[in-house]
Structure formats: structure tokens, C-alpha cells
Amino acid sequence: MGARNGAGREVRSVNKVAGDDWIPAALQRAGMKRALKAGETLFRSGMRTAGLYQVAHGRVRLARVDRRGREAVLYVASAGDIIAEASLFSPVYHCDAIATTDATVRLYPKAAILAAFKRDPKAMQAFTAMLAHQVMNLRARLEQHSIHSARDRVRHYLNLNAGADGRTVPLTGTLKNLASELGLTHEALYRTLAAMAKAGEIARGKGFIRLSGRPSL
Amino acid sequence: MGARNGAGREVRSVNKVAGDDWIPAALQRAGMKRALKAGETLFRSGMRTAGLYQVAHGRVRLARVDRRGREAVLYVASAGDIIAEASLFSPVYHCDAIATTDATVRLYPKAAILAAFKRDPKAMQAFTAMLAHQVMNLRARLEQHSIHSARDRVRHYLNLNAGADGRTVPLTGTLKNLASELGLTHEALYRTLAAMAKAGEIARGKGFIRLSGRPSL
DNA sequence: CGGCGTTTTGAGAGAGCTCAACATCGGTGG
DNA sequence: CCACCGATGTTGAGCTCTCTCAAAACGCCG
Incomplete structure (x- = not known):
């Protein structure tokens, strides 16, 4: 979990959808940065909403x-x-937001956004x-998690994320990262990938995995 | 998986968010019903988009x-x-939509919606x-699925879905339904609930579950 | 009452998790 | 340049927990 990356470099979650394209240029400038220490609270349930946040680095x-007094985690947001x-x-707000690691976030004020809209x-x-x-x-990922076999779950992921050629799947983060996205332990993922590679079902490369089944069959 | 419902009666997913409140009144009338036989295709990847659909009954x-040629399921939609x-x-469209059971859907034409907007x-x-x-x-449910222990997963669900008093959780569907939403087999859920009830952690009632921990501690 | 689906309980097996040790890689600093 | 360090990547072995298969009781509706 607390996967800070090797050199502090942050890698976007593998399946991240949110590009920044939706942010109007005017808003980009309205974004205000804020740094959070690990454990610091960004907002709490019941507080007046300031706007929405984008995590720049770290985890919230x-x-x-x-x-x-027990805490039920709704979501762990990371860079992007x-x-x-x-x-x-x-x-x-209807939930609490707390920095899990040191983090920085960018606030897009509600008024500015609505005005821009x-x-x-x-x-x-x-x-x-x-x-x-x-x-x-998110629906796709939820469906993915309903698959119990590790191998089938990996297959599902690979099939959905194959690039244009239908065979090559880019790996944007670490395998550990991918494991947690798939809801597997990293050990299980390593073993599964190893087994699939040995079986000739996939070929592994640096930063990608290639499905080796005949694409048109 | 293919949890067909008992008597063909359809129960809305427990955690369904989408009320129909967002549908402009004018659109309500523009909605066109269409019946689908099990196995029938609603639309296919690459087809020109007609609009969005709402499932009235059955599963798509x-x-x-x-x-x-292998199919990777992205989502199974049911009533609502x-x-x-x-x-x-x-x-x-970017995926295929196929009726899993006999079903009826309502089409809200794209043009009508955008015009209304x-x-x-x-x-x-x-x-x-x-x-x-x-x-x-969806994020909350995804987080839920990342909890491995059945008991903790049920706890998570109960805590998130507790009513205003923070203790009573309404059960809107069958337990079988809830089980599949939680990503558990129904047997596992029954057993877990039984164990939690025996331990005094919860009290079960018809259509609800009450958390029996002292609410303010 | 009889059928059907849900709810419940039992027993067994397999799969993934946990704990543990080790290899590898990239960056850092002596 | 090499040793060190932290994190990822990898493999092993055991164990727990859930899934699977099975069977029975309950509840509802025609």
C-alpha cells in the first residue's frame, strides 16, 4: 500500500481515467496548492465545501x-x-479527507468552477x-474484482487494457501497483504472471506485456 | 455471478445511486421502450450512438x-x-451490450438529452x-472489495450503509443479492452474519440489521 | 398442498494470503 | 568504483479462509 516510489517519483495509477483535459484553462490558474503532512486533515464531514481537489502527489x-469511532475507508486517492x-x-462534505502520506493537493474552488461552467x-x-x-x-474494475481466479482476473485486465494491436499491454506503474489495483497480493500476481509466461500465454517485457495468443483466432 | 432473480421479480441493487431525478420531465416522455430477448444485442462496439439506456427489467x-473472440464483461446492468x-x-459505442436475460430497456435519445441540457x-x-x-x-464499493476478510467486508458495508441513527442498516434486496454485491457467495454471507449475530455484534431483523455496538463509543 | 426460491448448515478442497528469505535494480555516498 | 541502502521483483512453504458441492428447512404464492 504505502507505495512511495523508489526515488519519490510518483506514478499515476494504472487505470487512471482523469486526464486534466476537463479543466478549463482559466481554472488551471485558479488552482491553489496546499501541502499536507502525513495524518493532516484536508476536510471533515460537515465542513462547508470549498471545492474539489486534485492530488498532486502523495496519498489522501x-x-x-x-x-x-471506527473509520471506514471510502477511497484512497493518489497522484492525479x-x-x-x-x-x-x-x-x-460528506466524508473526511486525511493525508495518508505527506501530500500536496490542488484546490479548485467551487465558485470558480461553477462560474467557468x-x-x-x-x-x-x-x-x-x-x-x-x-x-x-470503475464499473469495469468492480467487475474485475468479482472474478475469483487470479489468472482469470489478470486475463481480464490484460484483455481490457490491450493497446491498439490488441496484444500489447503497457505497464504504467510498478507490478506492486498493478497488484493492488487488481486486488491481489503482489506475490500472487508475480506467480500468476510467471505461470502465464511459462505456459506461453504471455511474453513479458520491460514496461509491457504481450499477449501471445494468435490475435485473430 | 449469473445470479438470476427468484421469480423474475427484479430487485434494485442495494447500493444503486441513480434515481430518476436527473431525467428532465420532457425526456421522460422521449424515452422509448424496447424489449430484448435473452441473448439479443442492444448495440455493438463501433455502432453509431443512439443515446443512453436505462434498464427497466432483466439484465444487460x-x-x-x-x-x-473472448468476451470480457465490463458490467452487468440490472433494473434501474x-x-x-x-x-x-x-x-x-465502445463496447457491446447484450441482454443476458429477457429484458426491457428505455432509450433516451442523445439528441433529446443534449437539447434538454x-x-x-x-x-x-x-x-x-x-x-x-x-x-x-463505485469507489466505495471498490474499496470494499479490496477487503479480504468476509467479516470485515460485511462490517465495512454495514458501517457505510447505516441509517441516520448510525446503527440500523436497511436491507433492500435479498441476502443473496447483497452477497453478490459484496463479492461473496451467499453461503459465506449467511455464515458471517450468523457468526456476527452469535457474537452479539449485530442483531438481525426482517429487512434490516442493527449494529449492536454502543453507538457512542 | 405443492413448487420454487431463499435461507441455512455441513463437509471438503483448493486458492490465495501470510510469513519469510533472497535476488535485482537504481540511486547515494564514501 | 564499489559498498550500501531502500524498494521492487521473485520464489518457497504452510495455513487459513472462502468457494464449491450437497442437502435440508423455511417462506411465499398459486
Whole structure:
């Protein structure tokens, strides 16, 4: 989990959908950076919504705390992730956001965003489209997690993420990263990949995996 | 997986976010029903997008087919679910939609929706807000699936879905349904609930579960 | 009452998790 | 240049936990 990367370099989650394309240029400049120490609170449930955040580096977890004081994690956001999208349409936050590691986030103020959307409907459309893609992507990942066999789960991932040639899958992060995205331990993933490679089902390369089944059969 | 429902009666997924509130009244009327036989195709990857669909009853699966002809399921939609939201912003579909059971869907034509959004920005905002909530909800479920212990996963679910009193969790569907949403077999869920009840952690009632831990501790 | 699906309990086996040790790679500093 | 260090990558062995298969009780509806 707490996977800081080797040299502090941050790698985007493998399946990240949110490009920054949806952010109107005017907003880019309105984004205000804020640094968080590990354990520091970004916002709490019930606080007035300031806007939505984008994690620049580090990890921020969204959680809800029940009355027994136990914390239920809703989501762990890492570099590139947008959190509190729904805050645009709500007066208060509905969960807590706490930095899990030292982190920096960029705040896009609600008022600025909504104003930009009003000025430029295209911007809102881009935002909506981005959300729609995220929904798709998240659904796919959820479906993935319902597959119990590690091998089938990896197959599912590879098939969905094959590049244009239908055979080559780029690996954008570390395998450990991929493992946690797939909901597997890294050991299980290593073993599965090794087995698939030995069986000739895949070929592994630096930064990619190639499906070796005949593509047109 | 293929959890068909008992008597053909359809139960909405427990965690369904999509109310119909986002649908402008004018659109409600524009919705065109279509009946599908089990196995029938609603749309295929590459087809021009007609609009988005809402499943009225039955099940429709979204899948992508790789070049080896194998199908990778992206999502299984059931009553109430909206599919192909992203089609609003794309000229062609990017996956196949096939009825898994006999089903009926309602088509909301793209042009009508976009027109409604242009006429009434509030409508688009409602749609966007709905998507944002779905993203939140899906992320939470994804997090849930990353918990390996059945008991902890159930706890997570109960904590997140506790009602206003923080203790009572309504059960909207069957337990079997809940099991598949949690990514557990129904047997595992039954056993886990039984164990938790025996341990005094929860009390079970008809249509609800009550967390029996002292709420303020 | 009889059929059907859900709910429940049992027993067994397999798969992934856990713990552990080691290899590898890239960056750092003496 | 090489030793060191931290993190990733890899492999091994045992164990727990869930899944699978099976069977039975319960509840609902015609």
C-alpha cells in the first residue's frame, strides 16, 4: 500500500481515467496548492465545501467515521486523482479527507468552477464526460474484482487494457501497483504472471506485456 | 455471478445511486421502450450512438470482445441501471451490450438529452451530480472489495450503509443479492452474519440489521 | 398442498494470503 | 568504483479462509 516510489517519483495509477483535459484553462490558474503532512486533515464531514481537489502527489484517503469511532475507508486517492467531485453540488462534505502520506493537493474552488461552467458549457460537458468515463472504468474494475481466479482476473485486465494491436499491454506503474489495483497480493500476481509466461500465454517485457495468443483466432 | 432473480421479480441493487431525478420531465416522455430477448444485442462496439439506456427489467451485460473472440464483461446492468452514459459524448459505442436475460430497456435519445441540457442547464447539472455520486459510490464499493476478510467486508458495508441513527442498516434486496454485491457467495454471507449475530455484534431483523455496538463509543 | 426460491448448515478442497528469505535494480555516498 | 541502502521483483512453504458441492428447512404464492 504505502507505495512511495523508489526515488519519490510518483506514478499515476494504472487505470487512471482523469486526464486534466476537463479543466478549463482559466481554472488551471485558479488552482491553489496546499501541502499536507502525513495524518493532516484536508476536510471533515460537515465542513462547508470549498471545492474539489486534485492530488498532486502523495496519498489522501477519504473515509467516513461511524459513531463507534471506527473509520471506514471510502477511497484512497493518489497522484492525479480528483476527490470530492460531488462537493460541487453539495453545501457540505460528506466524508473526511486525511493525508495518508505527506501530500500536496490542488484546490479548485467551487465558485470558480461553477462560474467557468456557466461561461463555457463546453467545459461542463467535458467535466461530465470525464465523470461518465470514470463510471465506466470503475464499473469495469468492480467487475474485475468479482472474478475469483487470479489468472482469470489478470486475463481480464490484460484483455481490457490491450493497446491498439490488441496484444500489447503497457505497464504504467510498478507490478506492486498493478497488484493492488487488481486486488491481489503482489506475490500472487508475480506467480500468476510467471505461470502465464511459462505456459506461453504471455511474453513479458520491460514496461509491457504481450499477449501471445494468435490475435485473430 | 449469473445470479438470476427468484421469480423474475427484479430487485434494485442495494447500493444503486441513480434515481430518476436527473431525467428532465420532457425526456421522460422521449424515452422509448424496447424489449430484448435473452441473448439479443442492444448495440455493438463501433455502432453509431443512439443515446443512453436505462434498464427497466432483466439484465444487460456490457462487454468488450478481444481479437481472440473472448468476451470480457465490463458490467452487468440490472433494473434501474443506466448504461452508455458516455455515449452522449462519443459518436460510437465502445463496447457491446447484450441482454443476458429477457429484458426491457428505455432509450433516451442523445439528441433529446443534449437539447434538454442546452435548454435547461439545471438538468445537466443534475445529470453531472448523479454521475459524481455514482463515482463516489463505485469507489466505495471498490474499496470494499479490496477487503479480504468476509467479516470485515460485511462490517465495512454495514458501517457505510447505516441509517441516520448510525446503527440500523436497511436491507433492500435479498441476502443473496447483497452477497453478490459484496463479492461473496451467499453461503459465506449467511455464515458471517450468523457468526456476527452469535457474537452479539449485530442483531438481525426482517429487512434490516442493527449494529449492536454502543453507538457512542 | 405443492413448487420454487431463499435461507441455512455441513463437509471438503483448493486458492490465495501470510510469513519469510533472497535476488535485482537504481540511486547515494564514501 | 564499489559498498550500501531502500524498494521492487521473485520464489518457497504452510495455513487459513472462502468457494464449491450437497442437502435440508423455511417462506411465499398459486
